[in-house]
Amino acid sequence: MKATMILSSTKLVNTKSTFFAGLALAMLSSTCFAYGAAHWGYEGKVGPSNWGSLEKEFATCKVGQMQAPIDILTKAAAPASAPIAAKYKASAGEIINNGHTIQVALPDEGSAILSGTDYKLLQFHFHTPAEEKVDGKGYPFNAHMVHKSADGKLAVIGILFKEGNENKSLKDIFANMPSKEGKVALKSNFDASSMLPSSLAYYSYAGSLTTPPCSEGVSFYILKAPVELSKNQLNAFQKVFKMNARPLQPLNGRKITQSS
Numbered sequence: 001m002k003a004t005m006i007l008s009s010t011k012l013v014n015t016k017s018t019f020f021a022g023l024a025l026a027m028l029s030s031t032c033f034a035y036g037a038a039h040w041g042y043e044g045k046v047g048p049s050n051w052g053s054l055e056k057e058f059a060t061c062k063v064g065q066m067q068a069p070i071d072i073l074t075k076a077a078a079p080a081s082a083p084i085a086a087k088y089k090a091s092a093g094e095i096i097n098n099g100h101t102i103q104v105a106l107p108d109e110g111s112a113i114l115s116g117t118d119y120k121l122l123q124f125h126f127h128t129p130a131e132e133k134v135d136g137k138g139y140p141f142n143a144h145m146v147h148k149s150a151d152g153k154l155a156v157i158g159i160l161f162k163e164g165n166e167n168k169s170l171k172d173i174f175a176n177m178p179s180k181e182g183k184v185a186l187k188s189n190f191d192a193s194s195m196l197p198s199s200l201a202y203y204s205y206a207g208s209l210t211t212p213p214c215s216e217g218v219s220f221y222i223l224k225a226p227v228e229l230s231k232n233q234l235n236a237f238q239k240v241f242k243m244n245a246r247p248l249q250p251l252n253g254r255k256i257t258q259s260s
């Protein structure tokens, strides 16, 4: 939802009259509030196969050629030279149920250097099952850490989760996530480094937002090493969101790279 609003308001900057732009923005905001989660979803008429037809602004979901998520075919992955340098720090934040996922918004979390560019971490959120696959192998859960560079480019670090031990880093988030649309403050400051596996080796590809409006130009860095969460934690999330993963999208000749 946030991305929709940002992109739509960017388009409106070009409108000749600021009055009408303001009015349109106000109407857009009320539309967002009025329809909320019913706007689009993961099943039925508002499900992924129909996203591109639901709204004019969602057309890229249907016609885009660089869509995410994808199945990462590791054999074809060419070497990428730059390792990820994570420079996160503990930040206060909010746990948000936005009707599509649980998102943790972190206003002062620091940044990561991705392919030589500094990207500020804005938020991370979850999908079940994991959206990306690796050589056809699926995972029950993933986190997408959404970053933005000073010139407005988006980059996502993806963490795959397998079932195993309780994930201590996410314990407070899981214990306090709102079951209905709404938000609560994090009980204590959160350091995103605590969520990362020890190796930051990754697969990278050029993709899109995996939710409407499916805007392209998003760089993905999917970490090779999965981390763990417990069956109880997975169940707790799935009680709130049974399934919130977009199906795999065609690669369309895109190159996948990897770091070691």
Ligand SMILES: [Zn+2]
Residues within 6 Å of the ligand: 125, 126, 127, 144, 210
């Ligand atoms: Zn995501």
